[in-house]
Amino acid sequence: MTLLTILDYMPTVQPLQRWLLEALICDDQQSRAAFEKWQHQVDFDTLDYSSYRLIPALFRKFADDPLCTTHHSRMKGIYRYFFYRNNMLAQQAHQAISALLESGIDLLIFKGLALGLRHYDKLALRPMGDVDVLIRPDDVQPAETILNQLGWRYRYEAEDKLVDWHSHDYINDSNNGFDLHWNALVESGGKDCDQAIWKRAETMVWLGQEVRLMRPEDLALMAIINGIRDKHLLWIYDLAVILKNTRAFNWQLLWEEAGQRQLRSQVLDALQVFSPFLPRHLDSRFLNKLLDSDPVLNHKRLERLIKENRTLALDADQRQSLETAGPVRRLTDALFNRPSTYMRLSSDPGTPKHIHCRLDNAGRIDGLYLHWQHLPRLRDLVYIDEDKLSALPSNVSGEGWLSIKPGTVTIREQVALQDYRAKITVKSEQTQLELSPGEPLRLTLQVENSSQCCWVVNEHSEKQYGVSGHLLDAEGTLLKWDLPREYFLKSIPAHIAFIAPGQRIDCRLDITGPTEPGSYTLQFDVVHEKVAWFSKRQPANEFPKISLEVTSNKQARIANDLPS
Amino acid sequence: MIFQVNAPRVVHETLDGETIIIDTENGFYYTAHGHASAIWRALSEGHSPELIRSAYQREGKQLPQPVLDDFVRQLGDANLIIPAGQLLSQSTWKAPADGADQLKTLEFECHEDMQGLIELDPIHEIDASQGWPFQTDETS
Numbered sequence: 001m002t003l004l005t006i007l008d009y010m011p012t013v014q015p016l017q018r019w020l021l022e023a024l025i026c027d028d029q030q031s032r033a034a035f036e037k038w039q040h041q042v043d044f045d046t047l048d049y050s051s052y053r054l055i056p057a058l059f060r061k062f063a064d065d066p067l068c069t070t071h072h073s074r075m076k077g078i079y080r081y082f083f084y085r086n087n088m089l090a091q092q093a094h095q096a097i098s099a100l101l102e103s104g105i106d107l108l109i110f111k112g113l114a115l116g117l118r119h120y121d122k123l124a125l126r127p128m129g130d131v132d133v134l135i136r137p138d139d140v141q142p143a144e145t146i147l148n149q150l151g152w153r154y155r156y157e158a159e160d161k162l163v164d165w166h167s168h169d170y171i172n173d174s175n176n177g178f179d180l181h182w183n184a185l186v187e188s189g190g191k192d193c194d195q196a197i198w199k200r201a202e203t204m205v206w207l208g209q210e211v212r213l214m215r216p217e218d219l220a221l222m223a224i225i226n227g228i229r230d231k232h233l234l235w236i237y238d239l240a241v242i243l244k245n246t247r248a249f250n251w252q253l254l255w256e257e258a259g260q261r262q263l264r265s266q267v268l269d270a271l272q273v274f275s276p277f278l279p280r281h282l283d284s285r286f287l288n289k290l291l292d293s294d295p296v297l298n299h300k301r302l303e304r305l306i307k308e309n310r311t312l313a314l315d316a317d318q319r320q321s322l323e324t325a326g327p328v329r330r331l332t333d334a335l336f337n338r339p340s341t342y343m344r345l346s347s348d349p350g351t352p353k354h355i356h357c358r359l360d361n362a363g364r365i366d367g368l369y370l371h372w373q374h375l376p377r378l379r380d381l382v383y384i385d386e387d388k389l390s391a392l393p394s395n396v397s398g399e400g401w402l403s404i405k406p407g408t409v410t411i412r413e414q415v416a417l418q419d420y421r422a423k424i425t426v427k428s429e430q431t432q433l434e435l436s437p438g439e440p441l442r443l444t445l446q447v448e449n450s451s452q453c454c455w456v457v458n459e460h461s462e463k464q465y466g467v468s469g470h471l472l473d474a475e476g477t478l479l480k481w482d483l484p485r486e487y488f489l490k491s492i493p494a495h496i497a498f499i500a501p502g503q504r505i506d507c508r509l510d511i512t513g514p515t516e517p518g519s520y521t522l523q524f525d526v527v528h529e530k531v532a533w534f535s536k537r538q539p540a541n542e543f544p545k546i547s548l549e550v551t552s553n554k555q556a557r558i559a560n561d562l563p564s
Numbered sequence: 565m566i567f568q569v570n571a572p573r574v575v576h577e578t579l580d581g582e583t584i585i586i587d588t589e590n591g592f593y594y595t596a597h598g599h600a601s602a603i604w605r606a607l608s609e610g611h612s613p614e615l616i617r618s619a620y621q622r623e624g625k626q627l628p629q630p631v632l633d634d635f636v637r638q639l640g641d642a643n644l645i646i647p648a649g650q651l652l653s654q655s656t657w658k659a660p661a662d663g664a665d666q667l668k669t670l671e672f673e674c675h676e677d678m679q680g681l682i683e684l685d686p687i688h689e690i691d692a693s694q695g696w697p698f699q700t701d702e703t704s
Contacts, residue, residue, distance in 0.1 A: 045687070
């Protein structure tokens with residue numbers, strides 16, 4: 001049995017998207033069959049953004065195919081559009097990149113432009129909205145001055161710049177974008193975190209200018225992490241193109257870099273989604289080998305699955321593997337009714353819990369796999385037709401299948417809750433913090449569901465629960481409401497995820513020092529995405545605030561103003 | 565006379581019988597279809613107008629001198645091609661055999677106001693029978 005089952009970072013690949021990707025990536029026969037299915041089913045008026053960005057490559061591949069008739073003109077138009085847009089963008093970016101290099105600013109091209117120049121046959125095939133370059137953190141200010149002189153201005157409101165984590169985005173009069181990154185990924189900050197990427201960068205001559213690009217393995221890592229964060233699917237095709245165009249792709253290098261950045265779990269999930277498209281490059285045996293090469297990750301995955309009650313697929317050996325005591329201890333534990341490690345983990349109240357839903361051919365629930373401790377909560381999680389349901393079992397322990405007569409139990413619609421109440425506790429030990437402008441910081445928080453309602457997220461739902469913050473100045477005037485979220489209750493395919501009243505969930509929140517020195521206040525909040533901010537439903541002063549002072553010399557103190 | 569594409573200022577690509585040409589300096593967008601597309605490719609590969617005209621004659625087609633001259637002049641006036649300093653192509657060129665025997669015009673279009681067109685949604689705000697950059701009646 002494999003532990004390659006944690007996919008909560010991943011956007012789901014819908015059937016139409018899968019056919020589109022198969023048409024682009026797979027070998028001839030399978031590719032054409034997939035294209036035929038896709039073009040029969042697709043409705044261009046409701047085409048999703050991920051698919052839209054794959055159309056240029058699809059048109060390039062199938063323009064002359066007799067199958068490509070129904071949507072030929074629209075696809076051709078999208079190809080023309082990106083041919084124009086990408087070339088105009090690239091030309092303007094080339095001017096900016098040349099100016100930066102001539103002034104002695106070292107830079108690496110990555111993401112769309114690097115892929116378009118180095119791996120795709122034509123720039124038009126890789127839609128991009130902006131150009132991304134990585135510069136040294138110390139070069140941000142001089143680079144911005146040069147961009148300003150060339151007509152690029154900061155894209156957003158000035159106050160947004162305060163909370164840019166890893167890059168500033170610029171735009172010019174043609175609405176083309178140019179992003180200056182001082183860290184390649186928002187997920188991993190710090191002055192030296194990109195050092196290895198800088199060292200192994202490749203060079204090429206682009207329109208007479210020698211430029212540096214990230215090497216294929218690093219571009220692949222960037223594609224994966226950006227893709228799964230932004231929930232698009234272009235990364236799948238990017239990765240396929242990189243693999244097909246790179247002789248001896250160095251997986252070890254990618255895996256090491258992901259390890260340095262603590263991103264292996266996300267990478268593993270992504271590769272699992274990717275592998276069916278190019279099984280010759282990447283099969284499940286290889287993925288298991290990657291997982292086995294990291295015992296800590298392996299152990300963490302197992303522990304997390306058990307804690308979250310996502311244990312349907314675990315075999316007996318895996319259930320036993322976390323028991324550290326010897327057979328005698330296990331026997332005495334059993335005699336004295338002491339909980340095993342498995343039992344202790346599975347009843348841990350510090351994580352969201354899950355119930356697996358099995359559907360019949362008509363898409364109706366015909367079985368639930370659950371830890372029986374959750375039976376009393378079942379009516380809070382799903383609609384139950386009491387007339388049709390035979391009595392729920394009682395006095396059962398452990399876990400197992402609850403057979404359901406189809407139509408008896410249905411997924412509960414996620415509407416606003418009757419009661420929004422949460423308590424946030426800042427658990428980070430450091431109470432006197434110092435931040436430099438742009439310095440990243442990871443805070444550990446605990447969020448308690450202090451309401452009477454279960455927080456529930458169904459599969460494919462965007463209405464996830466997360467912790468976030470608002471940035472205020474020292475006088476309490478709001479500077480920026482929406483800071484990045486960290487979702488602690490996420491949608492997971494084939495599962496109902498929930499946090500019961502009284503449960504306390506440990507989570508983290510990554511913040512960054514505003515780029516302008518000054519005095520600020522950060523107020524934490526909980527969001528039910530697309531539905532409500534908790535601070536609008538319960539007294540805002542119940543949410544903790546941290547007043548912080550950001551200075552470039554780090555001498556200022558940050559006072560902790562947590563409610564008791 | 566031999567010409568070459570005014571690169572890197574000008575980028576071009578031929579796909580599905582249509583050549584797209586962009587002047588990245590002023591943002592103008594050009595398309596050439598049919599024989600115009602074929603002749604653009606011949607010119608961009610370094611074949612002289614004289615050679616191109618002879619190639620049409622070999623296929624039994626009339627490409628009147630004024631039609632070809634006018635086309636080449638348009639391309640030059642738009643700075644899409646410039647005189648080449650040296651012979652770029654040694655290969656022969658074969659004119660397309662299809663189409664009318666008498667070529668009266670060469671299909672060549674220019675879109676100058678691209679700012680508005682690039683802001684269009686290329687799925688919902690265009691004429692679905694032609695694709696971007698052709699707008700629907702409501703958006704044009």
